[in-house]
Amino acid sequence: LGFGDxxxxxxxxxxxxxxxxxxxVREFVFHPLRSSVQGNQxxxxxxxMLRWHPDKFEWKVLDKIIExxxxxxxxxxxxxxxxxxxx
Numbered sequence: 001l002g003f004g005d006x007x008x009x010x011x012x013x014x015x016x017x018x019x020x021x022x023x024x025v026r027e028f029v030f031h032p033l034r035s036s037v038q039g040n041q042x043x044x045x046x047x048x049m050l051r052w053h054p055d056k057f058e059w060k061v062l063d064k065i066i067e068x069x070x071x072x073x074x075x076x077x078x079x080x081x082x083x084x085x086x087x
Contacts, residue, residue, distance in 0.1 A: 017076040
């Protein structure tokens with residue numbers, strides 16, 4: 001898998017860590033049509049924080065990323081985790 005293959009928690013294309021913004025992550029996490037949360041913002045944040053926790057992400061996902069993209073994916077995942085803690 002490459003950087004663009006990761007299902008980042010935002011709408012639209014992601015080509016680099018700079019594309020992952022607080023606003024874009026917020027729009028995705030709190031979208032009213034997400035069936036997994038049904039408008040429950042606390043549940044939505046908790047679900048995403050568990051999914052993007054750096055240790056869990058590194059253990060489950062990072063070894064599946066191609067070597068050339070691995071550092072960028074790790075940086076972007078850590079950025080997502082930081083954004084989620086700010087929500």
